[in-house]
Amino acid sequence: MFEDLSGKSALVTGASGGLGLHFATVLARHGVAVTLAARRQSALEAAGKVIAAAGGTAHSLALDVADSASIANALGDRPFDILINNAGISGAGRAADLSEAEWDAVLDTNLKGVFLVAQAVARGMRESGKGGAIVNIASILGHRVAGGVSAYAASKAGVIQLTKALALEWARDGLRVNALCPGYIETDINRDFFATEAGQQLVKRIPQRRLGRPEELDGALLLLASAAGSYITGATIEVDGGHLVSSL
Numbered sequence: 001m002f003e004d005l006s007g008k009s010a011l012v013t014g015a016s017g018g019l020g021l022h023f024a025t026v027l028a029r030h031g032v033a034v035t036l037a038a039r040r041q042s043a044l045e046a047a048g049k050v051i052a053a054a055g056g057t058a059h060s061l062a063l064d065v066a067d068s069a070s071i072a073n074a075l076g077d078r079p080f081d082i083l084i085n086n087a088g089i090s091g092a093g094r095a096a097d098l099s100e101a102e103w104d105a106v107l108d109t110n111l112k113g114v115f116l117v118a119q120a121v122a123r124g125m126r127e128s129g130k131g132g133a134i135v136n137i138a139s140i141l142g143h144r145v146a147g148g149v150s151a152y153a154a155s156k157a158g159v160i161q162l163t164k165a166l167a168l169e170w171a172r173d174g175l176r177v178n179a180l181c182p183g184y185i186e187t188d189i190n191r192d193f194f195a196t197e198a199g200q201q202l203v204k205r206i207p208q209r210r211l212g213r214p215e216e217l218d219g220a221l222l223l224l225a226s227a228a229g230s231y232i233t234g235a236t237i238e239v240d241g242g243h244l245v246s247s248l
């Protein structure tokens with residue numbers, strides 16, 4: 001079903017670990033040549049070796065998604081067919097105590113970063129004449145709120161709205177822009193929290209009563225990245241064990 005992915009190229013941001021590395025691995029398994037991007041070069045190189053050892057093709061690029069000069073230096077004029085805009089930070093903290101620097105870090109990484117990388121990669125997609133698929137990794141916290149995540153929730157709501165705005169503007173160039181909204185999937189970003197009593201209480205409020213596994217995002221990722229989703233743009237797909245429909 002996803003055979004058209006073979007021979008394509010993809011940039012995956014935040015691919016030095018967590019979901020980004022998982023997404024890159026899944027795409028590589030489907031024959032996509034993946035470029036792994038994040039700030040930690042050594043972690044990227046280790047991730048690339050794991051993908052190569054499994055028979056995939058992986059390159060790595062050190063970049064900071066919050067810095068347009070860093071993106072331009074790293075990407076140059078490399079063209080990509082697919083962008084997985086995944087880099088993100090959590091920045092938890094009560095709104096009353098949140099510093100301006102903490103707010104800026106979350107918004108710069110999660111929202112400005114998504115915009116800057118999309119803008120840079122879309123240029124090449126447009127010039128290639130082949131179009132492309134952009135998948136922005138948002139979150140169910142872009143739809144609903146929880147305590148202690150005001151900056152994160154605002155950034156992810158921004159990603160959802162940005163996704164729709166870019167889909168509208170870039171459809172005529174053959175670009176599709178969609179958002180994937182995961183629920184709670186255990187990774188480094190939240191592992192400490194889910195080890196606490198509050199984390200365990202949260203899991204009890206998920207209708208399926210468990211955290212998601214990274215591989216449970218694969219269907220939505222492949223749909224949005226491949227020709228199977230050729231008429232899908234400006235959409236958000238939630239993969240959350242029913243968390244968004246939990247009882248009020």
Ligand code: NAP
Nearest residue numbers: 014016018019038039040064065087088139184185187189
């Ligand atoms: P993670 O394990 O902490 O990974 C985050 C990745 O982003 C790392 O590779 C990190 O690499 C990279 N990154 C952070 N800041 C960056 C920057 N300025 N420039 C470039 N790369 C940067 O988190 P995760 O759970 O995999 O999350 C991945 C995405 O999924 C995030 O957007 C997150 O908001 C979203 N999400 C996660 C969940 C979940 O339950 N896990 C749920 C909903 C949404 P470096 O440190 O090497 O730069």
